[in-house]
Amino acid sequence: MSDGLIRIAMWSGPRNISTAMMRSWENRQDTVVVDEPLYGPYLATTGKKHAMYAEIIEHQGKDWRPIVKHLTQELPEYASENTSIYYQKHMSHHLTNDIELDFVDQLRNAFLLRHPNDVLSSYLRKHPRAAPEDLGFPQQVKLFNRIVERTGQIPPILESKDILMAPETMLTKLCNALNVNFDVAMLSWPKGYRDSDGIWAEHWYNRVIESTGFGEYTPKENRLNNEEQRIADQCLPFYEKLLEHKLT
Template identity: 40%
Template sequence: MWSGPRNLSTAMMYSFAARGDCTVWDEPFYSAYLEYTGIDHPMRDEIIAAHEPDPDVVASICKGPVPGGNAVFYQKHMTLHMIPQFDRRWMRSCINVFLIRHPARVIASYAKKREGTTLADIGFVQQAELFDEVAAWSGSNPVVIDSDDIRADPEGMLRKLCDAIGISFTRKMLHWPAGGNEADGAWAPHWYAAVHRSTGFEGAEGPLPNLGGIYAGLAAQALPYYEKLAALKL
C-alpha cells in the first residue's frame, strides 16, 4: 500500500491487522530512507536504531514468505521512502495499491506535526512516479483507492478493495482495539496519537481546509499528481 503521510495509512494498516489472517509491516524502508538521505525527521536516531537500515534486507523480506505464516502480508509504504537509489525489483513480487488523499487535507494535517513542509515531504510526485512504473511493467493500471471514500463508506470501499486484489472481505476490518498495534514503528509516539484513540474509521470528512500562503502554493503543486490518480480510483 503506497501513500504519502497523513493519508489514513495507519488506520488502513490497523484495519488489515484486525483481519486475523494478516501480518502487517509499518513503513519498512523508513530507517533506510533516513540513513541514506541524512534527512532530519522527528525521532530520526531512534528510528534508525530500532529498524533495519539496509534497503536490500528490507526488500528481501517484502518479497515474502509472509512472516508468521499468515495468508496476507500488508506492507504500509511511504512513497517518499522509495528513493531512486533503492532497488525496486522486489515490488514485482507484490500487489501494489495506491492510497490517495486530497493534498489540502494532507498538508493541513502534516504541518501540525512537522514544520517547513515541502513537496518532497508529502509524497505526491513520488506516488505518481511509482504508479507509472508499476503500470509500465505490469501492463495495467494498479488499484487506486481514496481515503475520503473509505471514510465515507468504510465497508463498501474495503469490499471493493478486497475484491480488486483477490482476497476476501471480513467485517473484522472495520474495527480494532484502541491503544495502537504491536507492529507500530518507533515513530508512533510522534505521529499516531489520534489513531491510537480510535477503534475504527472516522466518519466522512467535511469541506476542504482553507490553506494560506506557502501551504496554498504547495497544495496547488501537488494537486495535478493527486488528480491523475484520482481519475482512476475505485
C-alpha cells in the same frame, strides 16, 4: 506459512488514514502487517531530522536491501501460523532514488490518496516546512506509471474520504481488486498499541490507539497561506492523475 502468501503493499503519503488501514487489515485473522519498513533508510539517505530520527535508523537500519528481501521473501517474527496475507504499509516518499524498484513486482500494489490541501495542512502541524517530495505525490505517480508499464494493468487506488464515507463498500472493492476475500473484521478493531507498530507510535499514533474503527469523514477548511497553497498546487497534477483511476 509462506506457501501461497499474498504480499500487499499500500502506497500512501503522510497525514492520511494509512495507519487506520493498517489496523483494518491487521484485524483479519489471516493477515500480518508491517509499519513503514523503509523509514529508516529514508531518514539515513535524506538526513531529514524527523522525530526519533536516530532511534528509527538504529531500529530499522540504513540499508534498504535486507528490508526489501524481507518484504518479498520473509515474514515478521510476530506472524501467526494462520498468516496468508502480508500487508505492508508504505510511504511513497520513502522510495529514495537509490532504491531499486524490482521488488515492487513481487507485491500486489495499491495506492491511498488524500487531497494535497488536506495533506499539507495536516503535515505542517508536525513539520515547519514541506516540498511536494515530502508529501509523496510525485513518488506515487512514478511508482504507478512503473506498475502500469510492467503489468499493463491499473493498480487499485482509493481516496481516504471515500473509505471514511463508506468503509465496507470501499474495502470490499479493494479486496476484490486485490483478489482476496473481504472480511467484516476489517471494519473495527480494539484500542491500543500493537507489536507491529513502528517505534514512533507514541509520537504519532495518539488518535489511532484510541480508535476502534474508521472515523466519520469531515470536510476540512482550507487554511493554507499563499506560499503553502503554491506547494499544494504543485502536488495537484499528480493527485489528479491518480484520481482518474480511483475505485468508485
